[in-house]
Amino acid sequence: xxxxxxxxxxxxxxxxxxxxxxxxxxxxxxxxxxxxxxxxxxxxxxxxxxxxxxxxxxxxxxxxxxxxxxxxxxxxxxxxxxxxxxxxxxxxxxxxxxxxxxxxxxxxxxxxxxxxxxxxxxxxxxxxxxxxxxxxxxxxxxxxxxxxxxxxxxxxxxxxxxxxxxxxxxxxxxxxxxxxxxxxxxxxxxxxxxxxxxxxxxxxxxxxxxxxxxxxxxxxxxxxxxxxxxxxxxxxxxxxxxxxxxxxxxxxxxxxxxxxxxxxxxxxxxxxxxxxxxxxxxxxx
Amino acid sequence: xxxxxxxxxxxxxxxxxxxxxxxxxxxxxxxxxxxxxxxxxxxxxxxxxxxxxxxxxxxxxxxxxxxxxxxxxxxxxxxxxxxxxxxxxxxxxxxxxxxxxxxxxxxxxxxxxxxxxxxxxxxxxxxxxxxxxxxxxxxxxxxxxxxxxxxxxxxxxxxxxxxxxx
Numbered sequence: 001x002x003x004x005x006x007x008x009x010x011x012x013x014x015x016x017x018x019x020x021x022x023x024x025x026x027x028x029x030x031x032x033x034x035x036x037x038x039x040x041x042x043x044x045x046x047x048x049x050x051x052x053x054x055x056x057x058x059x060x061x062x063x064x065x066x067x068x069x070x071x072x073x074x075x076x077x078x079x080x081x082x083x084x085x086x087x088x089x090x091x092x093x094x095x096x097x098x099x100x101x102x103x104x105x106x107x108x109x110x111x112x113x114x115x116x117x118x119x120x121x122x123x124x125x126x127x128x129x130x131x132x133x134x135x136x137x138x139x140x141x142x143x144x145x146x147x148x149x150x151x152x153x154x155x156x157x158x159x160x161x162x163x164x165x166x167x168x169x170x171x172x173x174x175x176x177x178x179x180x181x182x183x184x185x186x187x188x189x190x191x192x193x194x195x196x197x198x199x200x201x202x203x204x205x206x207x208x209x210x211x212x213x214x215x216x217x218x219x220x221x222x223x224x225x226x227x228x229x230x231x232x233x234x235x236x237x238x239x240x241x242x243x244x245x246x247x248x249x250x251x252x253x254x255x256x257x258x259x260x261x262x263x264x265x266x267x268x269x270x271x272x273x274x275x276x277x278x279x280x281x282x283x284x285x
Numbered sequence: 286x287x288x289x290x291x292x293x294x295x296x297x298x299x300x301x302x303x304x305x306x307x308x309x310x311x312x313x314x315x316x317x318x319x320x321x322x323x324x325x326x327x328x329x330x331x332x333x334x335x336x337x338x339x340x341x342x343x344x345x346x347x348x349x350x351x352x353x354x355x356x357x358x359x360x361x362x363x364x365x366x367x368x369x370x371x372x373x374x375x376x377x378x379x380x381x382x383x384x385x386x387x388x389x390x391x392x393x394x395x396x397x398x399x400x401x402x403x404x405x406x407x408x409x410x411x412x413x414x415x416x417x418x419x420x421x422x423x424x425x426x427x428x429x430x431x432x433x434x435x436x437x438x439x440x441x442x443x444x445x446x447x448x449x450x451x
Binding site for chain 1: 298302303310313
């Protein structure tokens with residue numbers, strides 16, 4: 001693939017595919033299916049999801065999943081900047097709707113889930129993250145919320161559930177003085193939510209920290225190093241210092257030699273064992 | 286040059302898709318049919334099924350109000366035609382009207398539908414020239430439905446049995 005094709009593909013991803021993915025997430029994140037009529041119910045993002053989405057965006061910037069200075073800069077043309085701002089906006093609304101998709105719609109559970117999201121995202125603001133770790137952490141966070149809402153709670157409050165489920169649901173309602181107020185939807189809602197979250201995480205994987213590949217890779221490396229926890233920094237330092245003491249070519253030679261020695265050693269050992277056994281047999285005779 | 290084209294297409298596509306999402310959340314369609322009907326209405330190509338409309342009108346004249354309503358709902362799945370909505374509201378009124386009492390549930394539903402018809406009508410005025418009807422405007426029908434829903438001393442008036450259905 002030549003440079004022109006690569007550049008065109010990158011532009012297609014950045015200007016067309018990513019906004020499309022994030023807007024589809026924004027569309028499907030609020031979609032529920034009515035349990036009785038199977039009609040669509042569109043739930044706009046509640047205020048708390050917009051706030052959580054702001055926290056998510058700051059987390060993306062802090063974790064260098066988005067290099068804001070590279071996405072929007074005076075060095076680029078106005079059209080490119082507009083396009084990038086639109087992509088980031090779609091990411092913001094997709095994040096809000098992805099959260100909307102895994103939050104219960106009302107009642108105590110809505111506030112509990114919101115609180116836990118707020119707590120986790122707020123704590124993450126003060127943690128060291130690189131883009132890959134952040135993505136993994138978010139995938140786990142959304143996965144857990146999805147499991148709790150669309151599998152555990154949906155199963156507990158399912159209208160066709162057995163008596164044990166109904167009793168558990170009733171006890172939960174009574175125990176929370178009726179504040180639980182869980183809204184039941186058709187099972188298709190869970191499938192839509194799963195697809196939405198998969199699309200959202202897929203979009204995040206495709207989202208690069210900077211729109212164009214970083215030319216000054218040393219700077220990027222330095223930044224990545226600064227984001228590491230102290231222990232891992234030590235490991236990086238040690239691995240950098242190791243080849244400096246020995247020349248790379250020399251190190252390769254040494255390693256080849258070591259391998260040869262090891263192989264030879266095994267062979268020699270095997271031979272020597274045979275020899276020893278033979279000698280023992282001779283001795284017995 | 287190619288880059289610029291991709292950017293322009295991307296911006297246009299993003300804006301159009303965003304408008305579509307806002308429209309979906311604003312109108313809250315309940316089925317794919319309603320989505321399609323809404324899109325047709327937005328582009329000015331929406332038309333009701335005239336065959337179903339006429340069939341429903343015949344049922345209405347035969348006082349089969351429930352069946353007529355269902356047929357009109359099929360004729361206007363997007364609920365975008367003011368005239369059809371007016372007839373649906375009228376069917377609610379006629380079915381809910383009683384010599385001794387009004388069916389408040391049907392009247393409430395009728396009121397919702399007539400309000401929708403008024404919203405759909407240009408400048409909020411809807412006149413239906415049908416000689417078989419006694420009320421020809423949506424405003425008259427709305428007033429009649431509201432009157433039926435309001436509790437008053439008239440409810441205990443024994444002479445109300447002589448009132449006439451419109």
